Amino acid sequence: MADFRVEPLAEDALLLRFGDGIDVATNARVHEAASALRDAGLPGITDVAPAYATLLLRFDPSKWDKGALLETVAKTLDPGLRRDDEPKNAVALPETARVVEIPVCYGGDCGPDIDAVAEHAGLSRDEVITRHAAAEYTVAMLGFAPGFPYLLGLDASLHVPRRANPRTRVAAGSVAIGGAQTGIYPRELPGGWHLIGRTPRVLFDPAREPPCLLAPGDRVRFRAIAADKFAQLAERDA
Amino acid sequence: MTIELVKPGLLTMLQDAGRAGFAHLGIGRSGAFDGPALRIANALCGNPRDTCALEITLLGPTLRFHGDAWMAITGAPIPLRIDGADHPMWAPVFVAAGATVELGTMRSGCRTCLAVRGGFDVTPVLGSRSTDVNAQLGPLGGRPLRAGDVLQMRPVAKAAAKPGNWRLDPRPWFPEESPATLRLLPGSHFDKLKETSRKLLFSEAFMVQADSNRVGLRLSGPPLEFRAPVEMVSEGCVPGILQLPPSGQPIAFGPECPVSGGYPRIGQVAAVDIPRLAQRRPGDALRFTPCTFDDALRALRERERALARLETGIAARLTA
Numbered sequence: 001m002a003d004f005r006v007e008p009l010a011e012d013a014l015l016l017r018f019g020d021g022i023d024v025a026t027n028a029r030v031h032e033a034a035s036a037l038r039d040a041g042l043p044g045i046t047d048v049a050p051a052y053a054t055l056l057l058r059f060d061p062s063k064w065d066k067g068a069l070l071e072t073v074a075k076t077l078d079p080g081l082r083r084d085d086e087p088k089n090a091v092a093l094p095e096t097a098r099v100v101e102i103p104v105c106y107g108g109d110c111g112p113d114i115d116a117v118a119e120h121a122g123l124s125r126d127e128v129i130t131r132h133a134a135a136e137y138t139v140a141m142l143g144f145a146p147g148f149p150y151l152l153g154l155d156a157s158l159h160v161p162r163r164a165n166p167r168t169r170v171a172a173g174s175v176a177i178g179g180a181q182t183g184i185y186p187r188e189l190p191g192g193w194h195l196i197g198r199t200p201r202v203l204f205d206p207a208r209e210p211p212c213l214l215a216p217g218d219r220v221r222f223r224a225i226a227a228d229k230f231a232q233l234a235e236r237d238a
Numbered sequence: 239m240t241i242e243l244v245k246p247g248l249l250t251m252l253q254d255a256g257r258a259g260f261a262h263l264g265i266g267r268s269g270a271f272d273g274p275a276l277r278i279a280n281a282l283c284g285n286p287r288d289t290c291a292l293e294i295t296l297l298g299p300t301l302r303f304h305g306d307a308w309m310a311i312t313g314a315p316i317p318l319r320i321d322g323a324d325h326p327m328w329a330p331v332f333v334a335a336g337a338t339v340e341l342g343t344m345r346s347g348c349r350t351c352l353a354v355r356g357g358f359d360v361t362p363v364l365g366s367r368s369t370d371v372n373a374q375l376g377p378l379g380g381r382p383l384r385a386g387d388v389l390q391m392r393p394v395a396k397a398a399a400k401p402g403n404w405r406l407d408p409r410p411w412f413p414e415e416s417p418a419t420l421r422l423l424p425g426s427h428f429d430k431l432k433e434t435s436r437k438l439l440f441s442e443a444f445m446v447q448a449d450s451n452r453v454g455l456r457l458s459g460p461p462l463e464f465r466a467p468v469e470m471v472s473e474g475c476v477p478g479i480l481q482l483p484p485s486g487q488p489i490a491f492g493p494e495c496p497v498s499g500g501y502p503r504i505g506q507v508a509a510v511d512i513p514r515l516a517q518r519r520p521g522d523a524l525r526f527t528p529c530t531f532d533d534a535l536r537a538l539r540e541r542e543r544a545l546a547r548l549e550t551g552i553a554a555r556l557t558a
Contacts, residue, residue, distance in 0.1 A: 007426045011509045011535050013476045015426070022471050034262070049261035049474055051498050056261060056474025061509075061535060062542065142264035143472060143498035146373050150472070187374070206363045206375060212263045 002074050003029070004055075012046075012061045016073070019053040022180065024152055026053045027140045031217035033077050040076045050216040051141045052150075099219040102184070102199050104133070104175050105230035110198035113163070117177060117194050120160045129224055131155040132175075132196065137182065137220040147186035147204030147212040151220055154182045166192030173198045173234075175222065186212075197222075200233035239305030241354070243387040247299035247341065250383045252358060252376065253351075255288035257366035261474065261497045268370035268493050271452060271516035272349050274411055274545055275313035279353035281552040282310030282330045282406075284394075289357035290367035292383070294350040296519060298341020299383070307333045307391065308355040313412060314347025314517055329405035330556065346414060348519040356394035372453050372494040404555065410544065413514070417443050417523035420511040423534055425480060427468050427502035435462040439504065443523040444488070450520055452494040454481075457524070461486035468502040478512050480505035480526075490515055508534035510541050 007015040016033060019026035030050045037048050037057070044063030049056040059069060106129045107114040118128045137151035144150075159180045167190060170176070174185045176193035185191060186203035199222075203213045214220065225233070243250075253276065256269020270276035270293055277287045292299075298316050311318055311327045318325045319340045325331050327350075333339060344350065360367050360377035369376035378387070428436065444459035462482055475481075479491045481501045490507055492515070507515050508529050518524055 008423075008531055009426075009474070009503075010423070010476050010478055010506050011531065011538055013474070015474055020470070046258040047261040049497060051473045052471045054473045056476075056497075058258070058261065058476065061538065065535075066531070141472065141498060142262065143496060144264065146260075146263060146265040146375060148264055210263075211260075211265075211364060216262050 002077065004033070004077070006070060007054075008066065009056070013056065013058045014066070014069075016055040016057065016077075017053065018055070022052045022140070022152070024138065027138065027152060030055050034216065036076050037073065042072060042076075049141075051143070097217055097219050098215075099136070099221060100214060101221050101223055102175075102201055103225040103229070103233060104197040104199050104222045105225050105227050106132070106175075106197035108227060110227070110230060111175070111196040113176075113194035114196045117158065117160050117196055121157050123157065128158065128196065131158055132177075132182070133222045133224050135221075139214050139216050139218045139220060140181075141216055142212065142214070144183075145186055145189055145204075146206075147214070148189075149183055149203070149214045149218075149220070151182045151184075154180055156180075158182075160194055162192040163194060166190060170195060171198060173200060173203070175199060197224075198230065200230050239307065239391045239393065241307070241358075241389045241391060242302040242304065243299060243383050243385055243389070244302050244338065245300040246383045246385055246387075247294055248297035249295035250299045251293050251369040251371065252290050252360060252367055252378070252383070252389075253293040253369060254290040254367045256368050256493060257364045260364060264497055265364065265375065266370060266373065266494060266497050267366075267477075268368040268373070268376065268452075269366070270351060270368070271493050272313050272351065272513040274513050274541070275349070275351040276353070277545060278328070278406070278411060278548065278552075279310045279312040279351040280357075281549045282312070282328070283308055283353045283355040284553070284556050285353060285355065285357055287549065289353065290360065291351050291353035291357070294341060294352060296348060297343050298350065300341070301339045303333045303335060303337050303339060305335045305391070309333055309339070309352060311341070311350055311352045312408070313350040314344045315408070315412065316344045316350045317342035326405045328408050330402075344519075346416075346519075347412060347517040349516050354391055356392040359390040359392040370494050372451075402555070406548070406552075411513075412517065415514075417525050418514050418518060419525045419527050420514060421508035421529035421534060421537070422480065422505040422526040423508060423529055423531055425503035425505040427464070427470075427482070428504050430464045430466070430468055430502065431482075431504060432463050432465050435460075435464075438462060440526055440528060443525050446518045446520050446522045446524065448520040452492045454489040454491045454495055455515065455518060457488050457490060459487070462488065462504065464502065470500060470502060472498045472500045475499045478507040478509065478515070479503050480507065492516070508537065510534060510537040
């Protein structure tokens with residue numbers, strides 16, 4: 001029995017649905033399925049794009065009819081081929097999952113909303129930084145803008161509803177909290193999340209290979225850096 | 239051999255068939271909104287079908303050609319004047335070095351494609367020369383063209399052909415219709431609409447709003463409602479999706495749509511009808527008619543065959 005449902009989106013696109021909400025186990029299964037499909041190297045599959053609970057497949061409709069595609073996908077993702085001793089809700093991360101460390105200058109001009117987050121959480125500013133930098137996050141998906149990572153794993157005490165008034169300009173590299181998620185703005189964009197810091201790392205550069213610093217399924221750790229270190233690293237990347 | 243933008247027109251961009259394969263990085267495809275118009279314009283110039291061309295919106299640009307060239311325009315009807323003399327669309331047209339090419343205002347429709355023989359020599363970004371204005375991605379940093387831009391053309395072997403005195407029949411590729419009726423596949427959340435809303439979606443006309451663009455056409459019509467609020471998390475999106483935000487007014491996604499979104503999907507414009515979606519301008523009315531996936535796919539394959547036949551026919555004429 002497949003552990004996903006299929007929703008046709010368009011003549012050349014379908015969604016594989018592994019769940020409906022935002023949870024780590026479902027998202028891990030999405031990434032596992034994405035790797036399996038990518039590794040299978042099926043010709044005529046143009047996009048394999050994970051979201052929280054679904055996987056988008058785009059294909060060339062001149063090469064696949066839906067029936068043949070679904071059969072191939074089902075075979076590739078057959079959970080019967082997975083080990084039985086794997087606990088159902090274990091975080092089945094591929095062993096190849098990378099851990100990417102992101103240096104962040106928290107607070108000050110880099111993170112103008114850190115006090116608002118601290119106040120909402122009933123924590124000191126330092127405790128917000130400690131908790132944000134202590135967790136290991138998973139890149140659940142990229143979206144909103146090229147290279148924007150939606151990160152799962154935010155400490156529950158740091159969940160803060162989005163700002164009532166979104167900003168029209170958020171600086172590139174801003175590290176932010178929106179609800180139960182944290183993310184990083186790859187370039188200057190409008191945004192409604194709370195800005196708690198900024199990284200000098202460049203998240204998206206179309207001239208680079210790969211263009212994005214982070215890929216779906218990657219693990220992320222934040223490391224606090226001082227403002228002068230931020231300036232120094234930012235110069236290096238510029 | 240270069241082309242200089244004397245006036246950019248309202249919104250003129252470099253577009254090819256788009257960049258596939260980057261959805262997992264949050265990067266959409268972009269590309270020409272009216273795909274067949276791009277292919278036919280390229281065929282008329284003897285180019286490979288996906289060669290980069292200009293997508294022009296509502297008000298055309300004025301271009302100065304620094305070198306002999308051969309061009310073709312397809313898509314929405316627009317007056318074409320070369321050094322003041324009228325020339326036809328849907329035909330190969332010779333342009334002499336130094337000539338000024340003026341495109342006027344579209345009589346109907348929204349997007350015209352202008353291809354030149356050889357294509358524009360701009361550096362591809364992530365494998366494509368298409369512009370994604372919303373994501374600021376593509377040649378020229380993803381921006382539309384502006385006055386003073388100089389575009390290099392790719393050198394090609396001296397054209398054997400003499401643009402003749404023939405032109406294509408535009409009707410199969412640009413049907414004059416008002417309102418247009420677009421085939422709509424059922425979306426994942428169609429069944430969650432109130433019954434009255436499900437009927438209204440197919441019985442009423444929807445008006446294209448002024449704030450529509452290549453991200454999406456914002457439509458106004460009778461407010462559509464779900465039986466109960468639809469809670470969902472962000473999921474993959476593709477062009478053609480008819481999304482229903484809480485306003486009750488649907489948005490039909492275009493080529494610069496986000497690769498993921500959190501609003502329910504009540505329908506999907508059939509791929510074969512996306513070029514007709516591309517040609518709806520603000521103020522135009524459109525209607526939806528229900529369609530099955532099988533019928534949509536059949537229609538798409540039929541159109542692909544017709545396009546391939548047309549391309550072959552054009553190639554034969556150009557070398558005759």
